[in-house]
Amino acid sequence: MIYLDSAATTLQKPPAVSRAMARAVCTCANPGRSGHRPALRAAEIVYDCRETAAVFFGIERPERVVFTQNATHSLNLAVKSLLHGGGHAVISGYEHNSVVRPLEALAERGVTYTAAVSPLFDPAAAYRAIEAALRPETRCVILNHVSNVFGFVLPLEQIDRLCAEKGLPLVVDASQSAGVLTLDASAFRAAAFLCMPGHKALYGPQGTGILLCCQDKNLYSLIEGGTGSLSLETRQPDFLPDMLESGTLNVPGIAGLREGLRFVSREREAIRQREARLLRRAAEGLSQLPGLEVFSAERCQSGVLSFRSRRCDPADLCQMLAGRGVCLRGGLHCAPLAHRSGGTLPEGTARLSLSAFTTPADVEQFLQILKELLKSA
């Protein structure tokens, strides 16, 4: 099998991830609920993961690392924290439904938003579009750091500066960049929340996610309940991480995520360089195949590459590839707005995405199999 769908989830993980999860299942109880050894062991693992994430992402206080179920959960917390009282948001033209749908759901509370649609692989245009979309009533800006459809790297640093100048909090969807590109929260001036899954380029298991809170004001809990703290009080604690972490945590998942974070802490730059090399090779190989439109850029692209055939629907093409043991994703990738910006509606694209475990041979075999399929199609 050739796995090229890491933008959805990384399938191959460092072996330490599954080992840690299996150990946690057998040895960890409920953190913070009891004082016995299995509960304390669980608490240590959870805290160590929190601290590892804090160090890796430049967050000074580990309690500002909140564990969630996935990036969508993190984004919902961030968006609803900033907009539950109403207001206007500006979003990039490359946002996922995990941003667009919470905003639509908030419409009944008077929330409006503007999608700053801009051409593909043009960071300057993306910046200008966001700047032009700002209004006096704008309450926040939401930016996908790397498009999950095209791998387009949006100009995060510049938009952070713009938001700082305007006094606006910035929400960063780091689903495709966390673990690959540099994300140093201490360098940001306006970023209020960084949202990411644990199961993609952080190499943790599915069911894990992180919300990094660069500030702790105006937080909004999606669910309330037991936290193991202030139990006599019927109101939800108002401090992090307890306010946003009700109920029993996914300790086996967090144990696995800790190992994933340790892996990327050691290897991030090597992973970035490796993925960049493989992405270039994939783009070059695809562009030599007849009848394909390839969405690639020399710069401002990371880890994800979309293409489409003039003769074959992307979903059908990916299904044919699946029949030959090649795993890609075809269709809209839950991001119709990005396709609107990239001009790939209504059928979407076929997408390949890389990880630390993708080999040059994987890419070459994929290209060969695709060539054969296109010939016979």
Place this chain on the structure above:
Amino acid sequence: METSFCITWSEGKCLFVYCVILFRSLTDVQRAAALLRRSGLAAEPLRLPTALARGSCAQGIRLRENYLAAAMERLEKSAVRVTGVYDVLPDGRYREVLW
């Protein structure tokens, strides 16, 4: 050497007396324990009687009383919020320490 919750005894002599520091959350407990361990101050996370936290779940660390001043200084420097400090008396009762 025999260790009770509050005192470590050796050959009939008291070696160490312990105290406990309370925090509002488990994360603060773990953060405090990690900070103190890195400063060479052994601290053990534990659950404490709810009475110490005025009826709520009480999360804290236990450490030798002679570490307390250094520990409090370290925690203050790192802005870890302490909600209470108690001496553990030989009979197992707690006495609040004003800090």
